[in-house]
Amino acid sequence: GDSVTxxxxxxxxxxxxxxxxxxxxxxxxxxxxxxxVQYPGEGLQLLLKATKADDKxxxxxxxxxxxxxxxxxxxxxxxxxxxDSAVYFCALSGQGAQKLVFGQGTRLTINP
Amino acid sequence: xxxxxxxxxxxVMGMTNKKSLKCEQHMGHRAMYWYKQKAKKPPELMFVYxxxxxxxxxxxxxxxxxxxxxxxxxxLHLHALQPExxxxxxxxxxxxxxxxxxxxxxxxxxxx
Numbered sequence: 001g002d003s004v005t006x007x008x009x010x011x012x013x014x015x016x017x018x019x020x021x022x023x024x025x026x027x028x029x030x031x032x033x034x035x036x037v038q039y040p041g042e043g044l045q046l047l048l049k050a051t052k053a054d055d056k057x058x059x060x061x062x063x064x065x066x067x068x069x070x071x072x073x074x075x076x077x078x079x080x081x082x083x084d085s086a087v088y089f090c091a092l093s094g095q096g097a098q099k100l101v102f103g104q105g106t107r108l109t110i111n112p
Numbered sequence: 113x114x115x116x117x118x119x120x121x122x123x124v125m126g127m128t129n130k131k132s133l134k135c136e137q138h139m140g141h142r143a144m145y146w147y148k149q150k151a152k153k154p155p156e157l158m159f160v161y162x163x164x165x166x167x168x169x170x171x172x173x174x175x176x177x178x179x180x181x182x183x184x185x186x187x188l189h190l191h192a193l194q195p196e197x198x199x200x201x202x203x204x205x206x207x208x209x210x211x212x213x214x215x216x217x218x219x220x221x222x223x224x
Contacts, residue, residue, distance in 0.1 A: 032210055043116075043202050043215035044155065089154055098143070098168055098209045102154035 002027040002094050006103035013080055014111050021075040021106050023064075023090035031092040033057075033066055033073040034100070038087045047075075047088070082110045115139055118203050118216035126224050127193060133219045135186040135203030143209055144186045146178060147202040149218070155202055161186060162209070193223045 007022040025031065032051045036044040048057030050066035050073065057064050062077045073090060090103040116137045125131050135144065143162050147155035160168035161180045169178075175197075177189040186203055200220050204213040 034212060036215075041217075043118075043217045044204075046212045046214070049212055093210050095210070098160050098162065099145075099157050100213060105152070105154050107152075 002031065002092060002097070002101045004090050004092055004101055004103035006088075006090050006106050008104070008106070010107040010109060012109045012111065015082055016079045017110075019075070019077040019080045019084075019108070021088055021090075021108070023073045023075065023103060025071050025073065025090075025092050027071075027092055027094050027101075029095040030068075031094045031097075033064070034091045034093070035062070035064055035073070035075050036089045036091060036102075038089065038105075040086070044089065080108075080110050082112055084108060085110045116203055116205055116214050116216035118201075118219050120219060121217065122220050122222075124222045124224060125190070125193065127195075129193075130189070130191045132190065133188040133201055133203075133221075135188075135205075135216060136184055137205040137214070138184055139205065139207075139214065140183075141205035141207050141214070142183065143206045143211075144180065145204040145206075145213060146186065146188050147204065149200040149202055159188075190221075193221075195223050197221065198223045 003026045034049045035047040037047045048059045050057040053068035055066045087105045091100045146158040149155040159178045164180045179187040200218045202218045204215045206213045
């Protein structure tokens with residue numbers, strides 16, 4: 001079945017550091033890929049998405065590129081802020097599927 | 113601000129109580145979802161409603177009973193829950209399947 005593997009956390013960085021959170025997936029066909037962010041005490045918010053190979057999703061300085069050849073969707077940000085501290089989930093939705101498949105989540109802490 | 117509204121935000125109940133969780137969206141979305149999220153874990157899908165009909169039940173115990181009275185509302189009726197059912201219950205909606213899901217902030221449920 002479909003699956004998503006994320007780099008294990010927690011990840012701790014200093015403010016203005018470069019961020020990469022790795023995500024790889026296994027799926028048949030052409031899934032849609034998503035990054036969600038969950039701040040403490042809140043639900044999940046869609047951060048960005050990509051629906052086909054080589055698409056780049058971007059939002060709030062975060063970017064991820066749908067790489068079919070490496071089945072990856074790594075999240076990057078050039079300069080993180082303390083307010084980026086949260087849990088980040090990579091997810092996919094398979095073709096014709098009615099549900100999201102989530103990775104395990106990566107907890108990110110940014111220190112001033 | 114989330115466009116999916118969940119009430120109540122917190123709920124404490126005994127194992128013999130009956131209570132309901134409510135979810136509302138006014139985005140015209142035709143798919144609605146219930147998830148259960150334990151601490152430090154990704155959300156686990158419980159139920160999917162598509163065009164007000166139950167389309168997926170992920171083998172959820174019958175002490176959880178979903179209901180979709182109309183296209184904007186989704187309820188989760190709770191009865192005779194167990195302590196291990198304590199979790200954050202998230203509602204989500206999407207325009208259709210394969211479209212991004214929008215999450216509420218959840219109901220934090222504690223079973224005494």
